[in-house]
Amino acid sequence: MGxxxxxxxxxxNSLKTLTNDELVRISxxxxxxxxxxxxxxxxxxxxxxxxxxxxxxxxxxTKLSSNGxxxxxxxxxxxxxxxxxxxxxxxxxxxxxxxxxDMELCFLPKSEIINDLQKNTNFTFDLLKEMAHDLKEADDIxxxxxxxxxxxxxxxxxxxxxxxxxxxxxxxxSVLLSREDFANIIGTxxxxxxxxxxQFKKEDLITTIGKQIKIIDLEGLxxxx
Amino acid sequence: MGxxxxxxxxxxNSLKTLTNDELVRISxxxxxxxxxxxxxxxxxxxxxxxxxxxxxxxxxxTKLSSNGxxxxxxxxxxxxxxxxxxxxxxxxxxxxxxxxxDMELCFLPKSEIINDLQKNTNFTFDLLKEMAHDLKEADDIxxxxxxxxxxxxxxxxxxxxxxxxxxxxxxxxSVLLSREDFANIIGTxxxxxxxxxxQFKKEDLITTIGKQIKIIDLEGLxxxx
DNA sequence: TTTAAAATATGACATATATCATGTTTTGTT
DNA sequence: AACAAAACATGATATATGTCATATTTTAAA
Numbered sequence: 025m026g027x028x029x030x031x032x033x034x035x036x037n038s039l040k041t042l043t044n045d046e047l048v049r050i051s052x053x054x055x056x057x058x059x060x061x062x063x064x065x066x067x068x069x070x071x072x073x074x075x076x077x078x079x080x081x082x083x084x085x086t087k088l089s090s091n092g093x094x095x096x097x098x099x100x101x102x103x104x105x106x107x108x109x110x111x112x113x114x115x116x117x118x119x120x121x122x123x124x125x126d127m128e129l130c131f132l133p134k135s136e137i138i139n140d141l142q143k144n145t146n147f148t149f150d151l152l153k154e155m156a157h158d159l160k161e162a163d164d165i166x167x168x169x170x171x172x173x174x175x176x177x178x179x180x181x182x183x184x185x186x187x188x189x190x191x192x193x194x195x196x197x198s199v200l201l202s203r204e205d206f207a208n209i210i211g212t213x214x215x216x217x218x219x220x221x222x223q224f225k226k227e228d229l230i231t232t233i234g235k236q237i238k239i240i241d242l243e244g245l246x247x248x249x
Numbered sequence: 250m251g252x253x254x255x256x257x258x259x260x261x262n263s264l265k266t267l268t269n270d271e272l273v274r275i276s277x278x279x280x281x282x283x284x285x286x287x288x289x290x291x292x293x294x295x296x297x298x299x300x301x302x303x304x305x306x307x308x309x310x311t312k313l314s315s316n317g318x319x320x321x322x323x324x325x326x327x328x329x330x331x332x333x334x335x336x337x338x339x340x341x342x343x344x345x346x347x348x349x350x351d352m353e354l355c356f357l358p359k360s361e362i363i364n365d366l367q368k369n370t371n372f373t374f375d376l377l378k379e380m381a382h383d384l385k386e387a388d389d390i391x392x393x394x395x396x397x398x399x400x401x402x403x404x405x406x407x408x409x410x411x412x413x414x415x416x417x418x419x420x421x422x423s424v425l426l427s428r429e430d431f432a433n434i435i436g437t438x439x440x441x442x443x444x445x446x447x448q449f450k451k452e453d454l455i456t457t458i459g460k461q462i463k464i465i466d467l468e469g470l471x472x473x474x
Numbered sequence: 475t476t477t478a479a480a481a482t483a484t485g486a487c488a489t490a491t492a493t494c495a496t497g498t499t500t501t502g503t504t
Numbered sequence: 505a506a507c508a509a510a511a512c513a514t515g516a517t518a519t520a521t522g523t524c525a526t527a528t529t530t531t532a533a534a
Contacts, residue, residue: 087388089396097388109381112374118385141374148373149337149366155380156334160343162387163312163322169394170436171314174521203482211395213522218483234530235481399491428512438492443513459500460511 027051028130033079036103038154041146053136057129059083065106065121065129072110072117074133078102081127082189082199085119086208096209097165098158099124099199101189108151110134111141124201169211177210178220179248182230186239196236203235252276253355258304261328263379266371278361282354284308290331290346290354297335297342299358303327306352307414307424310344311433321434322390323383324349324424326414333376335359336366349426394436402435403445404473407455411464421461428460 028051034040039047059065059081066072068088078100085098085106097119100106106121111134140147168177182197189199201209207217221237224230229244230237239245253276259265264272284290284306291297293313303325310323310331322344325331331346336359365372393402407422414424426434432442446462449455454469455462464470 087392089392091396093396095392095395097391109385112378112381118388142370145367145370145373148370148377152373152377152380153337155377155384156337159380159384159387160334162384162391163343166322166387166390166394167312167314167320169391170320171316171318214481215483215523216521218481219521222483232482427510439511440493440513441491443511444491447513 025054025056028054028132031079033077033103037077037105038108038147038150039077039105041150042140042144046140046144050132050136050140053133055131057131059123059127059129061123061125063123065123065127066117067120068118069116071114072107073135074131075108075110075137076106076121077130077132078104078106079128079130082124083121083127084124084205085121087119094208095211096205099185099189101199105154108155111137111151124199124205173249174210174212174216175220175223176248177212178206178217179224179229179245181206181209182224182237182239183242183245186242191238194233194238195240196233196238200236250279250281253279253357256304258302258328262302262330263333263372263375264302264330266375267365267369271365271369275357275361275365278358280356282356284348284352284354286348286350288348290348290352291342292345293343294341296339297332298360299356300333300335300362301331301346302355302357303329303331304353304355307349308346308352309349309430310346312344319433320436321430324410324414326424330379333380336362336376349424349430398474399435399437399441400445400448401473402437403431403442404449404454404470406431406434407462407464408467408470411467416463419458419463420465421458421463425461 027048028034028039029044029047034042034047042050057076065076065083080102082099082101083106084096085100086094086096089095100121107117110117141151168180172180185197185199185201189197192198203218203221204214206221207214210217221230221232224245225232227244229241229248230239232238252273253259253264254269254272259267259272267275282301290301290308305327307324307326308331309321310325311319311321314320325346332342335342366376393405397405410422410424410426414422417423428442428446429439431446432439435442446455446457449470450457452469454466454473455464457463
């Protein structure tokens with residue numbers, strides 16, 4: 025099993041602030057986990073005893089609404105941590121994490137990390153920064169949900185995925201989501217999502233190859249109202 | 250001017266984790282500010298050079314949507330801090346803060362507090378806890394916005410205000426908001442808010458005395474679909 | 475390769491909510 | 505107290521989105 029202190033992935037998250045000694049200690053307690061596409065990493069209500077570091081793959085964080093529909097709150101990719109909240113709270117998690125493709129995760133037990141939280145202010149401070157950033161993003165999502173049309177939200181989601189996660193060599197979005205996933209991100213019915221995608225195709229803003237989506241007029245998408 | 254180390258308000262926020270010495274030092278640099286109802290405390294885009302501690306009154310944190318409508322993200326009451334994000338980031342604030350009634354605020358300069366962030370892990374850890382909590386709440390709001398009807402969101406907002414901020418002696422909600430404010434919380438048109446409030450009245454879930462609202466069937470409101 | 479299941483697509487229709495118009499009440503100001 | 509301005513209220517109508525039905529295509533499995 026790889027060693028945290030040599031792992032390049034940590035550079036993308038708060039673990040980069042830990043000292044070599046701290047990383048060696050954590051590395052000795054970590055466990056690796058392979059998760060297949062569609063598998064549940066953890067579920068709303070579970071008690072997390074540590075955090076996950078995503079070494080490979082993508083997952084969605086979802087929350088079940090009282091009407092029975094899932095809402096996707098965030099997409100998490102290679103390099104990011106999941107479950108940071110477990111470090112500061114013993115409550116159960118409020119979100120589920122589900123793999124969108126095959127993933128490789130490292131599980132770092134809270135019991136080991138909690139020491140560093142207490143001693144290494146850099147680490148705590150970096151976690152704080154990341155949470156502050158997440159909070160800012162959450163504010164934006166709230167405004168979008170509350171004030172924008174399905175058409176606008178879908179356009180912005182496509183732009184977001186394009187800008188944040190990039191495209192494959194053929195130009196299609198590298199994060200492959202089902203139409204239902206898109207619907208669960210923007211908070212609408214799957215049929216509405218499909219309909220708006222069809223509109224976007226007719227307006228030559230995107231093309232589709234099967235379920236793959238390729239943005240052909242990014243500026244046009246930005247102008248969608 | 251009062252002294253932080255003797256101020257009871259700090260017990261309600263992260264400042265409670267600071268030592269007496271730290272509080273004395275901050276107290277010497279703080280400034281007090283009286284803000285009238287409707288006044289702007291800070292605006293989206295401003296650079297905050299510290300945090301505010303709310304000693305008296307209530308304010309709303311709002312964000313302007315690209316369609317020109319304001320969205321209320323959070324209500325902040327006596328005891329809470331505003332602008333914590335300025336402590337971990339030099340970016341401009343992403344929200345505006347506007348007083349909902351006459352307020353008394355203490356401004357604590359970042360330059361003084363930043364020391365404590367670096368030295369006192371308890372303080373950083375407590376901030377982290379509060380942000381984690383805010384993030385959890387933001388997740389709930391996102392799901393509500395995305396998945397629930399205006400009727401449900403208004404009912405939940407009334408319940409939230411009732412449970413979090415309480416009522417006056419006559420039973421009306423102690424936080425007095427305009428119909429437009431309600432509309433900006435739940436992300437709908439003011440007319441729709443007024444209409445749904447009228448429905449709630451007809452269904453004997455609430456009564457109104459002018460713009461004041463009194464919940465008369467809390468359980469009924471919880472059952473709204 | 476064949477077949478079943480899942481995902482995508484589209485039409486028809488129902489419904490919630492926005493918008494515009496207009497009137498009434500409340501609030502604040504001189 | 506009188507007045508103007510703001511907030512509240514309600515009707516009529518338009519529009520966006522949800523829901524249900526039903527094809528079609530794609531994917532996964534036997």
